[in-house]
Amino acid sequence: MKNNSFFYFLTLNLLKEKRRYAGIVIISSLLIFLLSSVLFISSSIKQTLNYTLKAQPDFIVQNIKGGKVAPINSNMVNKILNIYGVEKVTKRVYGRYFFDDKYSTLIVGVDFLDEQSNKNLETLINSTDLKQFLSKEQMIIGQGVKNYLKTHYYNLEYNFLTPDGQMKNIKIFKTLSSKSAIISNDETIMPLKSAQKVLGLKENKITDIALNVPNDSEWQTVKAKLQSLNFNIRVISKKDMQKAYESLFNYKGGLFLVLFLIVIATFSLLLYLRYTLAASLERKEIAILRAVGWSIKDVLKLKFLENIFLVIFAFILGSSLAYIFVFVLNAPLLKNIFLGGSNLTNFAKFTPVVDYGVLSTIFIIFTVAFLSSVLIPVWKIAVTEPKEAL
Amino acid sequence: MHIKIALFKKGKTVIKEFLIYTIFIIILFTAVNLHYFFSKNSINRDSLTVAKVTKITEPSLSVGIFENRFLYLDKSFDNNVYPDMMSINKTGFVYEK
Numbered sequence: 001m002k003n004n005s006f007f008y009f010l011t012l013n014l015l016k017e018k019r020r021y022a023g024i025v026i027i028s029s030l031l032i033f034l035l036s037s038v039l040f041i042s043s044s045i046k047q048t049l050n051y052t053l054k055a056q057p058d059f060i061v062q063n064i065k066g067g068k069v070a071p072i073n074s075n076m077v078n079k080i081l082n083i084y085g086v087e088k089v090t091k092r093v094y095g096r097y098f099f100d101d102k103y104s105t106l107i108v109g110v111d112f113l114d115e116q117s118n119k120n121l122e123t124l125i126n127s128t129d130l131k132q133f134l135s136k137e138q139m140i141i142g143q144g145v146k147n148y149l150k151t152h153y154y155n156l157e158y159n160f161l162t163p164d165g166q167m168k169n170i171k172i173f174k175t176l177s178s179k180s181a182i183i184s185n186d187e188t189i190m191p192l193k194s195a196q197k198v199l200g201l202k203e204n205k206i207t208d209i210a211l212n213v214p215n216d217s218e219w220q221t222v223k224a225k226l227q228s229l230n231f232n233i234r235v236i237s238k239k240d241m242q243k244a245y246e247s248l249f250n251y252k253g254g255l256f257l258v259l260f261l262i263v264i265a266t267f268s269l270l271l272y273l274r275y276t277l278a279a280s281l282e283r284k285e286i287a288i289l290r291a292v293g294w295s296i297k298d299v300l301k302l303k304f305l306e307n308i309f310l311v312i313f314a315f316i317l318g319s320s321l322a323y324i325f326v327f328v329l330n331a332p333l334l335k336n337i338f339l340g341g342s343n344l345t346n347f348a349k350f351t352p353v354v355d356y357g358v359l360s361t362i363f364i365i366f367t368v369a370f371l372s373s374v375l376i377p378v379w380k381i382a383v384t385e386p387k388e389a390l
Numbered sequence: 391m392h393i394k395i396a397l398f399k400k401g402k403t404v405i406k407e408f409l410i411y412t413i414f415i416i417i418l419f420t421a422v423n424l425h426y427f428f429s430k431n432s433i434n435r436d437s438l439t440v441a442k443v444t445k446i447t448e449p450s451l452s453v454g455i456f457e458n459r460f461l462y463l464d465k466s467f468d469n470n471v472y473p474d475m476m477s478i479n480k481t482g483f484v485y486e487k
Contacts, residue, residue, distance in 0.1 A: 008405065011405055011408040014408070015407055015408060045449065047434070048433070048434055048437055049447065049449060051434045051437070051438060052434070052437045052438050052441040052447045053447055054438060054441075055438055055441035055442040055445065055447060056441070056445070056447040057445055090445055092445055092446070094444075094446060106446075106450075108444045108446060110443055110444060117443060120439065120442040120443045121443055123439050123442075124439050124440065124443050142450065144450070144452075176440060177436050179432075179433045179436040179437070180433075180436035180437045180439070180440045181450065182433075182437055182449060182450060183437050183440060183441060183446070183447060183448070183449060183450050184437070184440045184444075184450060185450035185452075186450050186452070187440070187444065187446075187450065189443065189444060210445050241447070245449070313411070313415060316415050316418065316419050317415065317418070320418045320419060320421075320422045323422045323425075323426070324422070327425070327426075327429070328425070336452070339449070339450070339451055339452055340451045340452035341452050342452060343451075343452040344452060345452070346450065346452050348450070349433055350433070351430065351432070351433040351434050352425065352426050352429050352430045353430065354426055
């Protein structure tokens with residue numbers, strides 16, 4: 001390759017006007033960086049949620065009053081258990097507890113004496129600590145809650161104010177890892193009875209009921225049977241949840257894709273204008289090459305290789321920096337667009353997910369727009385007589 | 391011919407610079423791919439463990455997910471120009487379908 005004079009000329013050309021090309025590379029990288037960052041965040045959240053959906057019960061039964069979720073009687077569990085094909089019927093108690101008029105935590109009550117919950121809890125906290133955890137009324141909190149409580153000097157315990165005006169003191173046992181913060185950042189996990197007290201629920205009342213139906217083909221029948229239990233029952237299936245997550249994050253990712261297309265169109269227009277109107281230097285250069293005997297094909301080949309190098313350089317630089325920004329630095333600022341920023345500070349860490357299909361689509365869209373806005377004016381100059389062009 | 395010689399003379403130093411940029415890009419690309427290869431799926435497992443205990447898989451959005459955005463108020467004050475427009479930071483709007 002060292003003996004190839006064409007390649008020497010190509011690299012010389014690129015490095016001769018380093019500043020000009022650097023400008024193009026920086027702007028292009030910035031565009032790629034922004035779009036890739038958004039798509040990385042979006043696909044990472046979607047992948048994590050799809051993965052955690054494994055733990056999502058097949059159906060959730062809620063009691064609806066006035067369009068809002070109302071507490072449901074716990075004896076409904078027995079009615080559901082009588083339906084053929086249903087298993088793992090679990091009482092769920094959860095709800096928001098507001099520290100003040102802005103910041104809130106999601107209180108989740110778990111029946112730790114339940115065999116299934118007990119096993120999972122063992123994995124969550126060290127099994128050696130399990131006895132110690134169950135000996136007192138204690139809670140496990142997410143990173144966001146810990147951060148809020150710490151700033152308010154509650155390092156070891158917190159006094160919850162129950163709706164009936166009493167104080168409920170619960171000790172902090174453990175903080176959940178920031179690796180799980182994407183779903184646990186604002187969660188406070190405590191025993192079921194404590195959660196009922198904090199949320200103001202009577203002993204026989206729960207928030208909703210979760211259940212599994214192992215046989216997929218029975219889903220429709222079971223759903224119909226559940227709905228027939230009471231007229232004000234709402235049944236949410238796992239599929240509904242999946243669709244909801246997909247729509248939510250696709251919607252936000254899509255918004256950025258539209259913005260990207262607008263920006264790329266503007267950028268291409270600027271490049272086109274630069275090559276057609278402003279750059280008389282470019283015009284001269286092409287005319288000289290033509291005058292010394294270069295064919296139109298050679299000129300186009302030179303410009304094509306020059307610009308494809310710039311595109312590849314900008315693309316790798318932009319997407320790599322986006323990867324580092326999202327998966328190493330955890331996307332400061334941009335994270336809030338997806339996870340919100342009006343409640344507790346989110347300490348979520350994103351699981352590295354690279355969607356090669358989406359990345360190659362961006363590359364193709366970007367390359368076609370970039371190269372056509374450069375090569376068309378170059379071709380126009382190359383076909384004119386060198387005398388005229390000069 | 392003259393141009394070619396001149397290019398060769400200058401070329402050797404210029405090529406070095408070009409190679410430096412290329413090597414930088416290759417290193418960056420390789421580093422990112424290695425990081426991806428070794429760290430994918432590492433964080434998911436922790437989320438799954440928590441979800442198994444709570445049976446709740448909703449994302450921890452920094453907003454009121456199941457409740458109104460602000461306590462005691464049934465209105466979003468996000469957008470002053472279109473106060474009736476639904477906030478996109480709520481998962482609730484998906485269920486409106």
